[in-house]
Amino acid sequence: MTTLDKVRQRAESDARTYGYHLNPDPKFLQDLLEGLRKNEERFGYPACPCRFASGNLELDRDVICPCDYRDPDVAEFGACYCALYVRRDVFEGKTPVQPVPERRPLEKQTRTYATTPTTGAERKTELGTTATKETSRIKKKLWYCKQCGYVVFREDPPYVCPICKAKREMFAEIIIDVEEK
Amino acid sequence: MKIEKVPGKNQKNKVFLYVLSTCAWCKMTKQFLKDNEIEFEYVEVDQSSDEDLEKIREDILSKGGSLSYPVVIVNNKTLINGFRKDKIKETLGI
Numbered sequence: 001m002t003t004l005d006k007v008r009q010r011a012e013s014d015a016r017t018y019g020y021h022l023n024p025d026p027k028f029l030q031d032l033l034e035g036l037r038k039n040e041e042r043f044g045y046p047a048c049p050c051r052f053a054s055g056n057l058e059l060d061r062d063v064i065c066p067c068d069y070r071d072p073d074v075a076e077f078g079a080c081y082c083a084l085y086v087r088r089d090v091f092e093g094k095t096p097v098q099p100v101p102e103r104r105p106l107e108k109q110t111r112t113y114a115t116t117p118t119t120g121a122e123r124k125t126e127l128g129t130t131a132t133k134e135t136s137r138i139k140k141k142l143w144y145c146k147q148c149g150y151v152v153f154r155e156d157p158p159y160v161c162p163i164c165k166a167k168r169e170m171f172a173e174i175i176i177d178v179e180e181k
Numbered sequence: 182m183k184i185e186k187v188p189g190k191n192q193k194n195k196v197f198l199y200v201l202s203t204c205a206w207c208k209m210t211k212q213f214l215k216d217n218e219i220e221f222e223y224v225e226v227d228q229s230s231d232e233d234l235e236k237i238r239e240d241i242l243s244k245g246g247s248l249s250y251p252v253v254i255v256n257n258k259t260l261i262n263g264f265r266k267d268k269i270k271e272t273l274g275i
Contacts, residue, residue: 028205028209031205031208032205034203035201035203035204035205036203038202038203039203049201049203049204049205050201050203050204050205050206050207050249050250051201051249051250052201052226052227052248052250053227082204082205082206083205083206099206099263099264099265102247102248102249106247106248109247109248109249110238110248113231113234113235113237113238113248
């Protein structure tokens with residue numbers, strides 16, 4: 001079982017690594033961490049507590065905390081979408097925390113609502129089960145960072161390279177030509 | 182759809198919320214309405230059946246909103262996405 005302490009430690013460690021801070025409001029932070037814990041318990045992964053998650057790993061991959069949108073959101077708005085991670089000036093109270101507009105594409109938001117009928121209680125992770133119709137629509141590709149060589153297999157390249165911090169524009173798709181002899 | 186009602190002295194407007202049970206901004210919004218004694222109803226989207234989810238999605242999009250929570254709907258007409266305190270205060274006249 002995932003404990004609140006474990007969720008907190010992971011977030012603190014991640015914030016340190018990336019030079020961010022956690023939300024300075026203790027009550028608000030507690031609610032966010034509790035939301036992450038609950039999602040990890042019901043889905044098997046810590047989906048963003050402030051976004052609707054389907055429970056299907058492939059559909060939710062971009063909103064697993066820290067989500068794909070965190071780095072550009074913290075850079076532009078001072079906080080990520082749920083405001084778990086904040087910039088230094090926000091942490092120090094020099095800039096107020098404001099609701100952050102949703103950067104996740106509408107197409108990705110809407111497809112999480114179109115799964116096979118289940119009740120809320122039954123909506124849980126599909127790890128290890130057969131792919132659904134929605135999942136099969138996701139076309140994963142190999143991407144590499146032209147700056148450091150980091151390679152990732154997913155639907156879209158990351159906004160920021162997790163290794164060298166290069167921007168999304170530095171990613172290119174790897175296309176393998178197999179010559180027949 | 183499981184609709185929860187939170188009673189309040191101020192019943193001037195019909196206030197309806199779509200929230201997520203895990204969302205800190207949604208909690209903050211509910212607390213703000215309670216603090217201001219506004220009566221409201223809410224649905225926890227992540228606890229809803231898929232049939233209801235489809236209705237919720239259509240309802241939000243048909244009112245010109247986006248699928249980011251909380252969704253605050255006042256008098257079945259004005260839709261506010263996110264905890265935008267000023268906009269909520271202005272719409273409710275508080």
